[in-house]
Structures are given as structure tokens and as C-alpha cells.
Amino acid sequence: MRLLRAPGVYTPQDDTALLVEALHAAAIAPGARVLDIGTGTGALAIAAIRAGAAEVTGVDVSRRAVWTARVNAALQRLPLRVRLGNALEVVAGESFDLVLSNPPYVPAASPCAARGPARAWDAGRDGRQLLDPLCARMFDLLVPGGVLLMVHSALCGVDTTLRQLRDNGLKAAIVQRRWVPFGPVMHGRVEFLERHGLIEPGQRLEELVVIRGDRPERAE
Template sequence: MRLLRAPGVYTPQEDTELLVDAMNAAAIPTGARVLDIGTGTGALALAALRGGASEVTGVDVSRRAVWTARVNAALQRLPLQVRLGNALEVVADEQFDLVLANPPYVPAANPCAASGPARAWDAGLDGRQLLDPLCARMFDLLNPGGVLLMVHSVLCGVDTTLRQLRDNGMKASVVQRRLIPFGPVMRGRIDFLERHGLIDPGQRHEELVVIRGDRPERAQGDGGAERAGSR
């Protein structure tokens, strides 16, 4: 599927491809309602529509990304809804059958919020600036029985993501892995990554993972599954 990309909008890469593979393996139920967080060009959202989803919403903080995803959807003649803003605010009162997330996860020397194109990858000193809020809110974004598929690097803590999702009432596991060479962004901050012990000296590869989180179905007789610690 050929996609247009405005300058400054994240180019679909190995993490996008890995997430598409995980989505195809998960088999989207026909008629599913899907949320794509950080939609960028709309690549994942459009793949979900082609995979059988009936309603897909893409959200991005970048106006250029929103415009790009809308144009790509129009060119593909697919009914993608695209909204501007922080997904945790824009769809705060909604629930979905599937949430796709390829958030910024690259550790950055500047802990302040990134600006410009770097918003697509910079995520604070430990790479978890957006991962932690997503893990905390994911239970509420999913319908009972709903599924999260989220990709990130092992550099920002796979065990942390799994623990946070489980602590918030979800099942969680790694369903895809891929070792890839450093791209331009990672190569440009090797000294920082080595100095903070995030990579080994001489390391020039990182492993990407897709984490699947499942919100349990409602349990019979107890009014539904409750998030741990919510009462």
C-alpha cells in the first residue's frame, strides 16, 4: 500500500511492520472498533480497515500527520476518522475492541517534551514518557475482551510495561520480537545511550517487541472484571 508522507511525519519503518504482523496474527474480528494512537501516515489504521475493522479512529498530536492520514484515507477510499490531539484526552470517554500503539519510545538526553519531528520518537530519559500513561489508562480504553497491541524497544523496559499492564488488571505478554540495526536517530545518540547504561559498549542493534495486553471478559455473576486496586 503506497502512502503519501508530508515532511516531518514519521515514516513507517520496522516497528510499523512488526505491529502490522502482530495485528494480522491477532485476527481482527469483523466489525471491530479500533483506535490507532500516533497514527502518523495512517498506515496501521488503514491496514486495520483492510483487515475487517468497521470503525477506525486515528489520533496524532501533529497537524501534518492528521492531514497526511486523512489524505491517504481519501486516496485509498477508506472511512478512516482522524483526530488531532493527545489520544488519552481526545478519546478519554470511549472504548475500543483493539488499540494499536506505536508511541515515541526512544530515550532522549533532554527530558523535556520533544518538538517538531522528534515528537514521533523522543520519550524522555528512560523512553517511557508516553508508555507509562498509556499503560495506566489502557484498561479503560478497551472494551471487555478488548486487545492492546503496542510496539517499543527493549531499551525502555519490556518488564516494566508488562508489570504495569498486569497491575492495572490486564493480561500481558510479548507476541513479536525483531532485532534491527540502529537507524539515524539511535546512531546519533550512541554516546548518551552508552553513558547511561542503556546499551552495551559497541552495541549497534536494538530489539523491538510487540506487547499484547488483553482486558478480561466480564465475569459472570460479579458484574464484570474489575481493575486491580480500583476499589
């Protein structure tokens, strides 16, 4: 799938592809309502529409990303709604059959960037500045029986994500995983990652995982 990408908008790469694989494996029901958190180019949202979703909403804090996703959907004549802002605020009070998320998760020496390309990946010292709020609010974003599919690096705590989702009422498990070589961002902060014990000396691969969270049909 060829997509336009404005400068500064996250380029779909290994984590995007892994999440698309999980989306297809999940076999979402036709007519599903889908939320794509951090839509970027709209790659995941468009994949969800093509997989049979009836109503897809993409949300991003970047104006350029919102514009890019809208243009990509229009060029492919797909009915994608794209909204600007923090998804946890923009869709507050709504719930979905499926939530997709490829959030910022790369550990960084400073908090999430307020602007610029880095806010698509920088996520604080432990990589969880966005992950923790998402885990805390995910139950409310899903209808009973709804599904979360979220990708992130094992460097920022797979067990932590599983525990937080379970503590907040979801069933959670890893459904996809893949080792990939470091890209430019990771190569650029090898010294920081080694100094803080997030990677072994000389390590130049990271494991990506897709975590599935299921909201039970009934309260347990």
C-alpha cells in the same frame, strides 16, 4: 502499501511492520472498533480497516500527521476518522475492541519534544514518558475482551510495560520480537545510550517487541 508522507511525519519502518504482523496474527473480529494512537501516516489504521475493522479512529498530536493520514485514507477510499490531540484526552470516555500504538519510545537527554519531527520518537531519559500514561489508562480504553497491541524498543523496559499493564488489570505478553540495526536517530545518540548503560559499548542493534494486552471479559 504506498503512502504519502508530509515532511516531519514519522516514516513507517521496522516497528510499524512488526505491529502490522501482530495485527494480522491477532485476527481481529469483523466489525471491530479500533483506535490507532500516534497514527502518523495512517499506516496502521489503514491496515486495520483492510483487516476487517468497521470503525477506525486515528489520533495524533501533529497537524501534519493528521492531514497526511486523512489524505492517505481518502486516496485509498477508506473510512478513516482522524483526530488531532493527545489520544488519552481526545477519546476520553470511549472504548475500543482493539487499540494499536507505536508511541514515542526512544530514550533522550531531554523530555519529549513539543514540536518538530523528534516528538515522533523522543520519550524522555528512560523512553517511558508516553508509555507509562498509556499503560495506566489502557484498561479504560478497551471494552471487556478488548485487545491492545503496542510496539516499542526493549531499551525502554519490556518488563516494566508488562508489569504496569498487569497491575492495571490486563493480561499481557510479548507476541512479536525482532532485532534490527540502529537507524539514524539511534546512531545519533549512541554516546548518550552508552553513557547511561542503556546499550553495551559497540552495540548497534536493538530489539523491538510487540506487547499484547487483553482486558478480561469479566472482572477477576
